Amino acid sequence: MSNDSTIHSIVQQRYGANARTVGADDLQLKSCCGSNVASTVSSASAAEACGCQPQLYDPALLVDLPVDVTGLSLGCGDPVTIAALAPGETVLDLGSGGGIDCFLAARQVGPQGHVIGVDMTPEMLTRANASRDRLGMVNVEFRQGQIEALPVKDNSIDVVMSNCVINLSPDKAAVFGEIFRVLKPGGRVSISDIVTEGEFSEELRADLAQWAECVTGAIDSDEYLALMRRAGFSDIAIVDKTDAEPVLGAPQPGMPRVYSARITARKPI
Ligand SMILES: C[S@@+](CC[C@H](N)C(=O)[O-])C[C@H]1O[C@@H](n2cnc3c(N)ncnc32)[C@H](O)[C@@H]1O
Numbered sequence: 001m002s003n004d005s006t007i008h009s010i011v012q013q014r015y016g017a018n019a020r021t022v023g024a025d026d027l028q029l030k031s032c033c034g035s036n037v038a039s040t041v042s043s044a045s046a047a048e049a050c051g052c053q054p055q056l057y058d059p060a061l062l063v064d065l066p067v068d069v070t071g072l073s074l075g076c077g078d079p080v081t082i083a084a085l086a087p088g089e090t091v092l093d094l095g096s097g098g099g100i101d102c103f104l105a106a107r108q109v110g111p112q113g114h115v116i117g118v119d120m121t122p123e124m125l126t127r128a129n130a131s132r133d134r135l136g137m138v139n140v141e142f143r144q145g146q147i148e149a150l151p152v153k154d155n156s157i158d159v160v161m162s163n164c165v166i167n168l169s170p171d172k173a174a175v176f177g178e179i180f181r182v183l184k185p186g187g188r189v190s191i192s193d194i195v196t197e198g199e200f201s202e203e204l205r206a207d208l209a210q211w212a213e214c215v216t217g218a219i220d221s222d223e224y225l226a227l228m229r230r231a232g233f234s235d236i237a238i239v240d241k242t243d244a245e246p247v248l249g250a251p252q253p254g255m256p257r258v259y260s261a262r263i264t265a266r267k268p269i
Contacts, residue, residue: 002170002206002208003170004148004170004171006208007168007170007208007217008120008146010209010211010212011120011168011211011212012120012121013212014212014213015074015097015121015124016121016122016124017123018072018074018124019072019097019098019121019123019124019126019127020123022071056073056075056076056077056078057081058078058081061080061081061104065103065104066131066134068098068127068130068131069098069099069100069103069131069135071098072098072099072100072127073098073100074164075097075100075101075163075164075192076163076164076192076193076194076214076260077163077164077192077193077242077260077261077262078163078192078262079101079161079163079190079191079192079262080101080104080105080108080161080190082239082262082264083105083159083161083188083190083264085105085108086109087108087109087110087112087113088109088110088112088113089109089158089159090113090114090115090116090156090158090159091105091109091113091114091115091116091158091160091161092115092116092117092118092150092152092157092159092160092161092182093117093118093160093161093162093163094118094150094160094161094162094165094166094175095119095147095162095164095165095166095168096117096118096119096124096128096142097119097124097128097163098124098127098128098131099117099127099128099131099132099140099142101117101163102115102116102128102132102140102142103131103132103135103137103140105159106137106139106140110139111138113139114139114140115139115140115141116140116141116142116143116152116157117140117141117142117143118143118144118145118152119142119144119145120144120145120146120147128142129142147162147165147166147169147175148169148174148175148178149174149178150178152182153182154181154182155181155182155183155184157182157183157187158183158184158187159187159188159190160179160183160188160189161189161190161191162191162192163191163192163193164192164193164194164214164260165193166191167194167195167214167217167218167219168211168212168214168217172219172224172227173227173230173231176227176228176231176233179231180231180232180233180267183267184267185267185268186267186268186269187266187267188264188265188266188267189228189233189263189264189265189267190262190263190264191262191263191264192261193218193224193261193263194214194215194218194258194259194260194261195218195219195220195221195224195258195259196218196219196220196221196256196257196258196259197220197221197256198220198251198257199219199220200216200218200254200255200256201253201254201255203254204216204254204255215258218258220256221238221259221261224263225238225263228263228265232267232268233265233266233267233268234265234266234268235264235265235266236264236265237263237264237265238261238263239261239262239263239264240261240262241260241261241262242259242260242261243257243259
């Protein structure tokens with residue numbers, strides 16, 4: 001197994017390149033890490049390979065967002081809508097990328113609310129900050145940091161959301177521990193992420209190019225939920241999940257079924 005810093009470095013390089021090369025003229029709403037997924041999964045696009053919904057968001061939500069925000073969307077679902085945000089809430093987005101979910105959340109929490117996006121990739125933060133300034137969204141800020149050691153105070157957040165990021169972490173238990181630490185008692189979790197049914201073989205797991213594409217870092221959904229329970233969360237639920245099989249075909253040797261799932265939970269009061 002590769003060490004954590006190697007995985008962080010490869011993931012950061014991959015998304016740094018993405019932030020540098022995906023321009024405002026890239027009108028496609030990319031999904032689920034964006035590109036070439038896999039020798040392991042034939043020639044299907046990343047969106048298809050990860051089992052993502054072809055249309056991640058209600059188009060009405062996106063009408064007045066610029067294409068340099070929607071074009072840099074790399075998620076695998078819409079964690080904002082299921083978060084049922086209320087005006088005045090403080091929201092934290094793990095792995096905020098180009099910022100799309102932060103901007104959608106900022107509208108819902110309004111001027112009395114606050115949205116913090118955390119990402120480890122400097123080029124993503126540059127893009128997100130430029131979009132924030134262009135949109136004039138003063139209730140959004142972006143911080144550089146790793147989701148395994150969040151630069152956020154204890155018990156300070158109403159809702160933690162994340163879109164297609166936790167699968168990329170080499171230490172998912174640490175991520176859930178950090179989410180629990182920063183949430184206020186009674187705070188909510190709203191996640192879109194890639195999960196599997198079964199495990200990748202050791203050989204596929206070691207393929208870090210595919211890890212960075214949101215494929216081989218994904219873990220079994222039972223294990224994912226167990227990590228959340230162990231961190232202390234209650235009311236853990238898979239809201240919905242989209243199976244990749246229609247586009248991938250039957251799983252190949254060493255490759256489990258892959259899903260995009262939306263998951264909610266709560267920190268007990
Ligand atoms: C697949 S993109 C998703 C971006 C965004 N959530 C969206 O929906 O467009 C993954 C993002 O998570 C960030 N990321 C991945 N692993 C991270 C980690 N361990 N700590 C902080 N950021 C991370 C990457 O830099 C990248 O911007």
